[in-house]
Amino acid sequence: MKNKSRGLHTVYTINVLSGRNHMSSIALFPCLSTLDSGIIGELSSILTLKVYTDENLFGDTVARFGGDPERLKKMMYSRTSVFNQFTLEKEKAVNMFRMVLADKLAAPEQYLFHGFLTSLIPAEVTEVLRVLVVDKKEGRIDRAIKMGLSKGEAKKKIRNHDISAFSWTDFLFAKEAYDSSLYDLVVPVEAKDHREVTKEILSCFHRTSVLRTPESQSAVKDMKMVAEIENLLLAHGHKLGIKAKEGNVTLVIQNSVLNFNGLKQDLTDLIRQIPGIKEITIEKHKSYVETVYRQQKFELPSKVLFVDDEREFVQTVSQRLISRDVGTYGVYDGQQALDLIAEDCPEVMVLDLKMPGLHGIEVLRQAKEIAPNIEVIILTGHGTTKDMEECMKLGAFAYMNKPVNIEELSATIKAANDKVHAMQKKASVA
Known part of the structure; x- marks a missing residue:
């Protein structure tokens, strides 16, 4: 039988090697x-x-x-x-x-x-x-x-x-x-x-x-080392490209870093604890993206849905929240919000009360039916006392007036997130 290089998609004549153990x-x-x-x-x-x-x-x-x-x-x-x-x-x-x-x-x-x-x-x-x-x-x-x-x-x-x-x-x-x-x-x-x-x-x-x-079993060992390094890095909020060959490790950073040498030292100190590592190289990706590298902080809110028909407001507030390590994703109407809740299960929703199409109160009602444990923070510039009472009756976590103070909103989101996680922990113990 002809020995072809891997990757050629062709037909080979059968060569049954009687009694030979391929271990493959x-x-x-x-x-x-x-x-x-x-x-x-x-x-x-x-x-x-x-x-x-x-x-x-x-x-x-x-x-x-x-x-x-x-x-x-x-x-x-x-x-x-x-x-x-x-x-x-x-x-x-x-x-x-x-x-x-x-x-x-x-x-x-x-x-x-x-x-x-x-x-x-x-x-x-x-x-x-x-x-x-x-x-x-x-x-x-x-x-x-x-x-x-x-x-x-x-x-x-x-x-x-x-x-x-x-x-x-x-x-x-x-x-x-x-x-x-x-x-x-x-x-x-x-x-x-x-x-x-x-x-x-x-x-x-x-x-x-x-x-x-x-050589193939060495590649398996490399695979295992990459997985162990990745496991440790992810646990500390780092997402990086990782390559390993016979104990020599290369970490690849894709996004720009304000203090590259500082991050390089932190990463080196972190993965040194894994047995078998010989040399560590940390380099920039060839398509180094000019956005700031972020180490994720998993204890902070990371699944926050922002719903408002004012796109510029959503984008501005979302970016300000993200800069405070609050993971936020924005949509621009109530139906988009409900569709995403059904599929993606955010933990906290910041919801504008007055929007075209579905009214915020109706979005709140349906959201709680789809995901009873979601915490909802209502934002409004034109709400009434009756609106506030109805929202709180439907299970809203908080009711806030526009223009909103970003520090106050951030603190309220974190409080809502803490409540969600406390309930999740209680449910897991039960």
Whole structure:
């Protein structure tokens, strides 16, 4: 069999090496309705691979770190929250996934990884063949209909899957999910059945370059070190690019820093505590962004929704709050606010009472129905005593008049945030 370099998407003649233990694995990224179940069955049976899915990863992550598996699923499958720039929740979830997955890759077992988790396996781990089985949308829809779905249901299910997949790979790589550069082998289904597709994957798998080697296991160790460093940095509110090779670590800062040398020293002192680190290099990204680098302070409000139809007011106040480490996102009408509450669950909402469309009182009422634990601060320039009484009756946290004092608003938001977190802590203990 010819030994081709990784990354060539081609068909290989099968070369079944009888009795030879590859100590290698396969990672199959899902493209809904492309014969995945049949391929998984064939590959796991022929190669005696242990199937490991996203669900397995969620379970192992909860067992190791605690938490809610449904929240982990949301981090993987849902779009990135508008508040994530302040909370770093998705980065933290992905980091936990990487730490669990690195241990799996270091173990002697051979796996058939299947799911979005396959995107977390670095290309440098060459003992894992990263595979995408893909087809045109029409073929996927026809296949889903044959499995019992209506045409409308098939289109909706495939569309939702693709949205999740594209959101995931966009977050990780700023690339589309079915970009061939993310895989070692791309197999178009076309008219093939699952056995023919499996044959193509097997022929590529039985290559010398997919064997477990010292270099590949060194890459697994590098992956584990990067995950450990990332875990420590995220816990201290730092989001950075991280590279590691045989104990030599490079941290990459993307945003401008007022005191680069001071931050450099802080980061060096922080990660020195991780065993195995030899040299530490801290550099600026080639596209160094001229916005101020911020170390996130997780004890401060980070999921605040600001609702007002005056755009300039929202933008100005939001920026002033962010400068006070209050993570704020603005929308400009009541319906936008309700849609975001249903999807993203802010913890505190600052709400203008008088807006076109839905009145602030109605927004407050519906918001409390959607998310009973959200704390709402009412802002108004034209409110009445009756309005205030009705708002407080509906569960508003505070009622404030415009023009608002930014320090007073910031303190009120922090008090509301403290109440939310106290209730969350009480609920977790119960």
